[in-house]
Amino acid sequence: MANPKRVWFPHASYHITSRGNRKADIFYDPSDRYYYLELLAQNKQSYPFHLHAYCLMTNHVHLLIETIDHPPGIFMKELHSKYAMYFNKKYDFVGHLFQGPYKAELQGDINAMLQVSRYIHLNPCRANIASSPEEYPWSSYPLYLSKRPPSTLITTSTLLSYFKDKEEYDSFVKLPIKTTSGHPEIG
Template sequence: MPTIKRKWYPGASYHVTARGNHRNDIFKDKEDFLHYLTLMKETLGYYVYDKYEVISYCLMDNHVHILIRTEEKPLGQFIGRIHSKYAKYYNKKYNYIGHLFQDRYYSELIETDAQMLETSRYVHLNPVRAKMVKKPEAYEWSSYFVYVSGGKEELVCSNRILSYFKDKNRELYKRYVEFGT
């Protein structure tokens, strides 16, 4: 059965999720999380002229969430590069054979501002809803801390989400996210 082509146009944004095969963990230690984030950053640099923009992310033990905007090219090459390199790293490190990720990654096209905001909140609340932490800022493998602290943005671009709030107020975003718990 052929794979269905994803809907794409310049400026399209997506909520991407990818789960470990058989729901197995894809991150087993801190080094694994760091390696995935390094690959994301490296891939942003590799495709700098294609203007991909990571809006938010959350890496869970057995799956990932990435909210991403595309500008010049479809999503496939970006996610494909990260997942291919990460699977090779993981397979070598853990002497693993077979598919690391379950199926093809899932992507939901973001079509409205409300959907963009709600998806960002959903991504950032994932570890809270999974009962891994009580507050989203306590989870180390998410972009939430950058959003609320105003920390250095090496990987994410918070401007797009913060622009929905008066004066790009981080505290208003924090209240918005935590109201969803």
């Protein structure tokens, strides 16, 4: 069965996720994550896009990407193909690293993007591997709070422009999540 055609237009924003095959780990050590980020930066140079948020978990990734002139399929296929070749060679594996093609959920507006950035940045906390999002080193969250100039990989200015300052964004991300009718809500 063919994969459904993704909706794309210039400046479309997507929450992209990809998981290891059979939920297996796709990162074994820090050098794997550094290499993934290096490949992501190379793809950003070849096929410009804005990376608004990311989180590299052990067995999956989250990316919040705004395209410019290229659909995400072009750079995601290249990114994951190169990373899978690196991983399989390094660990002497064969076969698929990722569980099928990546998933890309189109974000309708800035409110959706803000909620997804929050979701991405809280992922390590929900997985109980960090008590606060700034403690997790494989996420863009520390870059949102940094006093240093932003990295060339991540674009923080778009999302931060909806807040008075970085502290207000930090408060937004850390708002408690209430549950009503089994669905999370921000309160």
